[in-house]
Amino acid sequence: MAPSNLPDAVLWDMDGTIVDTEQYWQTAQLNLLADHGLPPLTEEQELGMVGSSMADASEFFARLGVDLAPGEIVDHMNSTVMASILAELAWRPGALDLLGALHAAGVPNALVTNSTRVLADAVVSTLDTPLFAIVIAGDEVENGKPHPEPYLRAAAQLGVAPERCVAVEDSRRGLEAARAAGCATIGIPHGQTLEAHHAHLVTATLEGITPEALGELVEQVARETTQRENAHTAADAAPAESEAQL
Secondary structure, three states: OOOOOOOOEEEEOOEOOOEOOHHHHHHHHHHHHHHOOOOOOOHHHHHHHOOOOHHHHHHHHHHHOOOOOHHHHHHHHHHHHHHHHHHOOOEOOOHHHHHHHHHHOOOOEEEEOOOOHHHHHHHHOOOOOOOOOEEEOHHHOOOOOOOOHHHHHHHHHHOOOHHHEEEEEOOHHHHHHHHHHOOEEEEOOOOOOOOHHHOOEEOOOOOOOOHHHHHHHHHHHHHHHHHHHHHHHHHHHHHHHHHHHO
């Protein structure tokens, strides 16, 4: 178990959060659409795709006119992205340092992604040290993000309370899932603007962030949650007290 001043676990999104694979997905999308005589996605469509599950993405491309079964669309995208990952994988600034520091401190890391298991395993296989205790992949859950199931499942497999975990995400969908699960959240914008209300902490990069800072974030969120609950309890009790005095 992690020391009390640290989070019990850190749950990491993959694409755009710890590795810069968004460019690979864009290339795969362009190739898929071009192969079927379709124009590139608009900027609005691309932003709407950020954080989507593979199932949702395949249905989206089918609606655009890609004449393939959803499973074939997933296979096409996976093969293109896989080739790019194996050729060159760029980690986002500070991600490897923080992963390593957490691992050294005894805090388990979980990879929680809407991507398929084969792609998640490809990313994990590039690490010299096994920094992830578990992997929750998008094709292994009934409900992908923004549903909280992936994060709830990760916490359950690690044997920790979601409220004692920090989730690190780059998309609004992912942050919605993590907050619904009860996690403290860090947003690292990448291709999609994140505002303060989307995460408990929004920062441009993970550089300089320590395990202790994540522990402080968990405690801060717990205090804020308790304060809100106490305020709601007091507000609910006030009318009852007024009625009792009548």
